Amino acid sequence: MTATLVTQGLAGGYGHRTLFDSLDLTVAPGDVLGVVGANGAGKSTLLRLLAGRDAPQAGAVTLSPPDAFVGWLPQEHERVVGETVAEYVARRTGCAEATRAMDAAAAALGDPSLLAGSGVDPADAYSSALDRWLASGAADLEERLPVVLAELGLDLGGARPEQALMTSLSGGQAARVGLAALLLSRFDIVLLDEPTNDLDLDGLERLEAVVRGLRGGVVVISHDREFLARCVTRVLELDLAQGTNRVFGGGYDAYLEEREVARRHQREKYDEFAEKKADLVSRARNQREWSSQGVRNAMRKAPDNDKIRRKASSESSEKQAQKVRQMESRIARLEEVEEPRKEWQLQLTIGSAPRSGSVVSTLSSAVFRQGSFALGPVSLQVNAGERIGITGPNGAGKSTLLRALLGHQLPDEGTASLGASVHIGEIDQARALLAGSHPLATAFEALVPDMASGEVRTLLAKFGLKADHVNRPVDELSPGERTRAGLALLQARGVNLLVLDEPTNHLDLPAIEQLEQALESYDGTLVLVTHDRRMLATVRTDRRWHVEAGQVSEL
Incomplete structure (x- = not known):
């Protein structure tokens, strides 16, 4: 099934803090969207919203068709104790969830009271669950899994996937099993969070081939610049410092060039605005000083009965005051340009010790x-x-x-x-x-x-x-x-x-x-x-x- 994911005015964050807002996005079949931004910018939060795991602070996420199969493959820093390789793959591919839903629907088909009051017809529920179960690939997952693991060169030490525990694998082996889950999945839209972690060069090349070969849309968070350059068709930047988000067309390297040009233009635009405003403010200040000085001089020098001179001085001061008002009006009419905020940077230096022996x-x-x-x-x-x-x-x-x-x-x-x-x-x-x-x-x-x-x-x-x-x-x-x-x-x-x-x-x-x-x-x-x-x-x-x-x- 081909599917499209659309967000409109999407805002996400946690508690009372908003990390991004007003995000409009379309992910169509064949799109590979790379999401970049500093840690804490809301990249993983975005994937949770797209997967339907969390509710947005504002806006909406829609799928076409509504029953499209969305796969969310988050980072998992800790492995589940007691989970086997087969159970892990079934969970990550969505097959385990689809199987549970079908079993529940089958039970309700035999005992309609389980759905009493829900307004759902047990036959319709079972038909829908069966369609999702078949679409997930759960029917033949057990046969496909050993073949894919062998293709990836993953040696489980003679144990079958149903026996080998994820906690017994090295980081590299676990990363290969994660890659196997992606290969075995049949999602319409795939959401990947740092899929390159712990993969070696061969694993990276296999991952790139998989991502480029997916017919459905892909949204991927990654810190691997070469992976991004080889795979993504567009880049979404979540800019925490500026509080903005923007989609850049083209690949990752094109994004880097376009971003640099955009930042330079924004800085130049602000510098031009700041210089012009400072000039007008300075001129207005001088006009006010001249006007005040003129009034004081006129009051000091003019005799009380010299009405003509007092009138001329008054008119001159009024002209100066008018110039001040005109200058202030020009300042008010300036189109405000917000100063680009400086991004937080990791200012790293490595402490040095006296030289070691040769x-x-x-x-x-x-x-x-x-x-x-x-x-x-x-x-x-x-x-x-x-x-x-x-x-x-x-x-x-x-x-x-x-x-x-x-x-x-x-x-x-x-x-x-x-x-x-x-x-x-x-x-x-x-x-x-x-x-x-x-x-x-x-x-x-x-x-x-x-x-x-x-x-x-x-x-x-x-x-x-x-x-x-x-x-x-x-x-x-x-x-x-x-x-x-x-x-x-x-x-x-x-x-x-x-x-x-x-x-x-x-x-x-x-x-x-x-x-x-x-x-x-x-x-x-x-x-x-x-x-x-x-x-x-x-x-x-x-x-x-x-x-x-x-x-x-x-x-």
């Missing part, structure tokens, strides 16, 4: 085992000042390699050593350095004991973490907020070995660009693991390692 880390014929997986034997040396980029598929051993280089995991064979005077700054995939039930401020202060409490709160505020964040338990923060806290820690501590494992996960686009700028000016040793293709192209590296099947090769 050799930062060494692995010699080292083997590291993790369950049935083994990395190595590997022999590597990281020298001071080197900038190393690491790539490889999920499950290849990249995170194991980082633990080995940092001395977090001892080798089962061979040797590993960390150099002298090495001060490590690290952001791992799990953002585990800041975790637990303590408030963020307390946890942060424990890691930087030399900083006063006020200094800690000021620093966190610069990273967009204010009073309502610093007093919350760390585990209750979003992954994006924990990532920003980790970046703040890098600024507070002096480091000469910086290790970043998928640092762009959960960061918004402005923060990613700020991080890239900070890395450009950082002069210590850098080890960067990322699947963000634009970051790999932007950040300067002088060595590139590729990890696959437990082996490390230099490119």
Whole structure:
């Protein structure tokens, strides 16, 4: 079924706060709409409204036809305990919900009293539920699932999808199962929230092929610039700083160019208005001063009986006052141009420590085992000042390699050593350095004991973490907020070995660009693991390692 989604005057937010309003949008078959904006601009809120999960503050969302099958695939930071791979896929594809609805309709067909008072005919309810169940693909999902998982190269260790628990999978494996759910879905309109998180390069290419191949409309939130450039046909920008929203035609790169031109023109328009208004205000002020001075001079110099001179002076003062009124009228008639508000920016610098020894880390014929997986034997040396980029598929051993280089995991064979005077700054995939039930401020202060409490709160505020964040338990923060806290820690501590494992996960686009700028000016040793293709192209590296099947090769 082809379907179209339309919003009219849509407003969304939470509590008494409105994040966006007056949003008019049409998503037709074949559209791929990318939604961009800073964290907190309302991107995920918008998807919830489009999915019908929340009620808008104003406006409406309509579907044509009204029974179109809309699939909402939100970010899921925590996996459901006890949920199997098959149950996860059934839930994400809408098959589980469609099955429950059909079972309930079938029960009502056998016992009409279950629908008593509803005004719904049990036969009509069952027919509608059956149509939705068939449209969802639930009828043959069990047969299609193993085929798709095999195509994605997902090894469940011999367990069937009905047995394997989602909590037993690595982040990369879970991301592949999420991709499988998208491949298996039969939605008329798809709403995707950060679908690229935790996918490796192969997974990203598969996702791009799926999104480009969908016949229905797609609305996608993503921080992956290359994914956006390859997939989206239009871009919706939710501008929190300006309180505006705008749809840009063309792809992502065209949006960047058009946005830059629009912002420059808006700034130029405001500067022209401000300059003209300041000139008129200055001239009006001078006219008032001249008029006042003229009256005082006339009163002082003119004799009491010199009526002619007094009259002439009065007329001159009236003319000056008239000029003032004309100038004020011109000011009032100026078309007001609102000053563009400055966006909040992540002003990141990376604290530096004294230079380490010439050799930062060494692995010699080292083997590291993790369950049935083994990395190595590997022999590597990281020298001071080197900038190393690491790539490889999920499950290849990249995170194991980082633990080995940092001395977090001892080798089962061979040797590993960390150099002298090495001060490590690290952001791992799990953002585990800041975790637990303590408030963020307390946890942060424990890691930087030399900083006063006020200094800690000021620093966190610069990273967009204010009073309502610093007093919350760390585990209750979003992954994006924990990532920003980790970046703040890098600024507070002096480091000469910086290790970043998928640092762009959960960061918004402005923060990613700020991080890239900070890395450009950082002069210590850098080890960067990322699947963000634009970051790999932007950040300067002088060595590139590729990890696959437990082996490390230099490119």
